[in-house]
Amino acid sequence: MTTTGDRIASLRKLAGLKQVQLAQRAQYSVSMVRAVEQNREPASPGFVAAVASALGVESEHLTGAPYYDLMNEDGPLEGIAELRAVIAEGPYVRAVEPLSLAELAAEMAAIDLAYRNDKGRAALARIPVLIRQLYGALHASDNDRGKVFSLLCAAHVTAERLCRRFGFTNLAPSVLDRLEWAAAGADDPLYAAQAKIKRARILMYHNANDVGLRLVEQGIDMIEGDDEAANAVRGYGHLCGAIVAARGIRPDTAADHIDAARALTPPIRRESDLYGTLFGPGNVGIHASAVALESGDPDRAAREGSALILPVEIAPPRAGHHWQDVARAWVLVGQPDKALRALGAARAVAPQQTRLHPSVRETLHAIAAAERRRTDSLANFASWVGVTL
Template sequence: MSSDTPPDPYDNPVAFGQRVQIYRTRRGMTREQLAGLLGHHPSWVKKVETGAMRMPRLPEILGIAQALRVRRLNDLVGDLGTAQNTELFLGPGHDQLPAVRAALTAFPAGGDRQAPSQAFLRAALDAAWDARHKAPNHRAVIGALLPGLIRDTQLGVRQAETAAERRNALRLKAETYFLAQFFVAYQPDPALLWRVADRGMNAAQESEDPHAVGVAAWLSAQAHRDSGQYDEADDVVQQALRLLEPRLSDAEVEVRAIVGALRAEAALTAAKRRETGAAWGWWERAERVAEELPDGYFHRVTSFGRPVMGAHGVTVAVELRAGGEAVRQAAGSETVIIPSLPRRARHRIEQARAYQLDGQPDVALATLEQAHAVAPETTRYNGYARAIVLEETASRLPERRQRASRLAVDIGLLAA
């Protein structure tokens, strides 16, 4: 083994700080990047890693685990003789994941059968998106559909006879990968997530369809930002906006919506960096696009539209660590109904983050219970929801601790 290879944390018992450094190095993350994700100075990370400070409190440990995508708490803190060997931020792994992974890794699609018509595939994808937004357990629904869609859209590209047919086939293939990225996100296979994102971008670019390229950029930016790669997230968003914004005045509604969604992504990345002016500036630019969309419009991939802008406002304030503003945004968006059940549940989770940040843990738990009632799988796989629940299971107040423990069982953090 190369001397540059990070050691395995299980080779020998190692201190908490050493484990943090090992996992950070394995993810290719600098101290500055980890500090940015945690809202600390790089010197704080250095003190943690070198043992110059005591092991942080549970909320800080959970933040580190989430930033480093550590699957089990014991992997980070070592064996504390407790029952905390829980699955955390990558999700427990869906039953359909092996079948989806097999379809994604089987290349090229083989067989002599005729690919379904493009009209059939278009209808199948429309039905899949509709099911994703309406099903409380949307991963189970789209996980069952994805293997067939992946094979059929790959076959459709191979059998296209004209340039126009090939471009349309590539659009359908890209959209299938977009759907797959929603399934793969927050599950225990980060490499598969990047493979899906990359293939979606490649198919979109080959299709030469501006809307598909914009959606691929939107998804790629999220993957980069969740990994602490803020420069890369910004770069892909700005490249897509340079392509799409000159066409905005006479663009179709879907292209206008993806421009708004990309601007919202720029706002969230700026908020992660604690750049208050830039974050709200991008949010306002996204809101201007939303206000010009038709009444009731809802983008089926990004969920962008007028109703979702309040949800984005909550997230921007939370990422800026502005508790009071986050709660104000949460209250202001309370009456807005987001059409998609998973997106509505995620908005509830962001509201819960706002209340937790503002020192209202009981309201945060109640809001997470609402999120779980709307879309259980969204709550089960969301790292922020899991972190809040796990933190409150250690509350000093018995009623809050019991409430958090019940929710921890519901979302699969603790055994029943």
């Protein structure tokens, strides 16, 4: 099976570059380039973005996402073709007969709950129809347009998350364009701030971290008030800023954002579901560990990440992503057995998300390279993910 490291090596050679030249362009060490190309270390998202920029290709071209064959094992991915059509229609979306505003809000809540509980397929199947219904609601009434626009914002927030979940990251910028348009008419000003912050997250895939940090700062500055809703979006902004800064090799800025996010948590005693932020004390701890990993301190990320006690109400995909990061950290410090156990924890809590995440594949290859013999547990996990070791 072709790995990200294999693709990087092939494209580097096609570009006529030596490993040291690619390392200089990507601003990573030549030892890192060599280790990734040899599948001894997993390619981090930040490394993939930097190398993709240096080679002039999309990040997905290096990771191989989306993983159609694997997704089709569970049946056709319902909703993706229709969502593509909705996105392509832009401001000319074909509207359909809407439900009542209360029913539309209930459907939006049900879709968000499905996404939160690692039922992304169910959410994806329903979101295009809801967006068309919301456009129908805009056309049908002059009343409550601000509320309809706010629901449209919520729908586009979730649509963007679904695009990333299933590996269709190239669709996300167009979804965010529509989010910004809807935010201008919404009766909830927090969506305008969230739109800027979410675009910063997408810009990480393009190694545009400086622009992303400016958008995070602009988004946070737009937020007014001190209630849970405002602080959830504000905290989400700081957590996003921490990861963007870490990938942009600005550890001090990343630490400042983590500190600012942590300062917001005392009144929020649980993980908030507002605006899809999943913000709370547990998520701050998860991001603190992730920042250590992205900043080049895998030992700290592995130790602190493994010791972190996640709240029982933490969203399964959020917990799954955490254990995927912990697994990558353990590989980097030479503990493949602990890495595989962390991947098992990710699978247990969020199987759908874990199976489709590119970093899981990279970590599996690194575990295989580090182990002297292939264990049944490693082989079984690799087979489940669709990886040939």
